[in-house]
Amino acid sequence: MTLKQSREPHVVLLATGGTIASRARPEAGGAAVASDTGEQLLESFRPASALPVRVVDVFRRGSYALTFDDMATVCHRIKEVLADPQVLGIVVTHGTDTMEETAYLADLSHDDPRPVVFTGAQNPADPPSPDGPDNLARAVAVAGSPAARGRGVLLSFAGWIFPARGVRKIHTVALDAFGNPDAGTAGSVTAAGDVHLAPPPPGRQILPLPASGQGAGSRVDLVASYPGADGVLLRAALDAGASGIVLQATGTGNANPTLCAAVGEATAAGVTVVTSTPVHAGPVVPIYGKGGGKDLLAAGAVPSGTLRPPQSLILLSLLLRLGTPRPRIIESFTQHGRPPS
Numbered sequence: 207m208t209l210k211q212s213r214e215p216h217v218v219l220l221a222t223g224g225t226i227a228s229r230a231r232p233e234a235g236g237a238a239v240a241s242d243t244g245e246q247l248l249e250s251f252r253p254a255s256a257l258p259v260r261v262v263d264v265f266r267r268g269s270y271a272l273t274f275d276d277m278a279t280v281c282h283r284i285k286e287v288l289a290d291p292q293v294l295g296i297v298v299t300h301g302t303d304t305m306e307e308t309a310y311l312a313d314l315s316h317d318d319p320r321p322v323v324f325t326g327a328q329n330p331a332d333p334p335s336p337d338g339p340d341n342l343a344r345a346v347a348v349a350g351s352p353a354a355r356g357r358g359v360l361l362s363f364a365g366w367i368f369p370a371r372g373v374r375k376i377h378t379v380a381l382d383a384f385g386n387p388d389a390g391t392a393g394s395v396t397a398a399g400d401v402h403l404a405p406p407p408p409g410r411q412i413l414p415l416p417a418s419g420q421g422a423g424s425r426v427d428l429v430a431s432y433p434g435a436d437g438v439l440l441r442a443a444l445d446a447g448a449s450g451i452v453l454q455a456t457g458t459g460n461a462n463p464t465l466c467a468a469v470g471e472a473t474a475a476g477v478t479v480v481t482s483t484p485v486h487a488g489p490v491v492p493i494y495g496k497g498g499g500k501d502l503l504a505a506g507a508v509p510s511g512t513l514r515p516p517q518s519l520i521l522l523s524l525l526l527r528l529g530t531p532r533p534r535i536i537e538s539f540t541q542h543g544r545p546p547s
């Protein structure tokens with residue numbers, strides 16, 4: 207799609223669907239389905255700033271159904287939009303289920319000082335209580351704010367502003383749905399559009415986006431450790447042709463002797479295994495033997511640092527699609543998974 211250049215400085219609304227664009231549809235048995243266009247979203251919101259907004263529709267989908275390729279499409283579209291020098295910043299409206307994945311992929315590949323701000327909603331667009339219009343109004347104010355420049359990709363939700371790396375959906379239904387347990391908030395934005403941001407963190411390592419089709423055959427699966435887990439699911443991933451596996455381990459990043467043996471088989475076969483943890487905060491630390499994190503490290507698994515399984519999966523998928531050799535993959539996880547300073 208060719209993007210029209212605009213002659214005045216403006217914010218672009220990049221619409222991808224999600225609950226912010228969803229309404230109960232009779233033809234779907236009353237289920238909420240992403241159906242509003244970007245223009246419809248724009249009509250619904252009360253501007254907190256006087257900035258003009260231009261709409262670009264990418265797709266209209268629930269984010270639970272997105273693939274890595276869909277997320278890469280959003281990121282490519284961000285780059286196309288930023289080719290217009292009149293664009294001050296971008297708001298991406300997105301489902302909340304996998305917002306942390308797409309926002310992180312966008313952050314990894316964002317090499318422009320202009321703000322890219324993800325937002326969405328917990329309640330559908332139907333009355334009586336959509337939270338999307340308020341979130342959108344605030345996100346537009348953040349995207350147009352000079353204070354938000356040079357910070358990579360941000361997520362603005364329920365008045366809070368978060369850095370993309372480390373951000374997580376922390377509540378299934380509450381309107382205040384996001385947190386960043388390790389990094390905390392980057393700042394806040396009022397309903398009137400006043401943006402407050404802490405000083406920017408040090409520079410980030412930027413990675414390229416794979417060209418369309420590049421590394422498309424690479425498959426990354428998520429396998430969990432749980433009481434009684436054996437190597438069956440991990441081996442199923444290998445049989446399916448996985449070139450990478452994120453192991454959702456327990457605690458500081460532990461499994462058990464059986465799973466650890468399967469990890470050793472995988473790494474010996476050249477498959478990259480990354481150990482992550484679903485625990486709220488803190489890094490993966492190799493401490494324990496008998497199938498614990500120290501044994502996983504010895505079996506060739508790469509600790510994810512503070513990256514949780516969803517964002518570990520994004521980083522690993524990106525690195526493998528780019529054809530990154532193993533030493534650089536280890537380096538990248540060390541760099542991107544380091545605790546925030």
Ligand SMILES: NC(=O)C[C@H](N)C(=O)O
Pocket residue numbers: 223224225226267268269270300301302303304326327328329
């Ligand atoms: N609140 C949401 O946006 C959830 C929605 N189901 C999604 O697309 O991820």
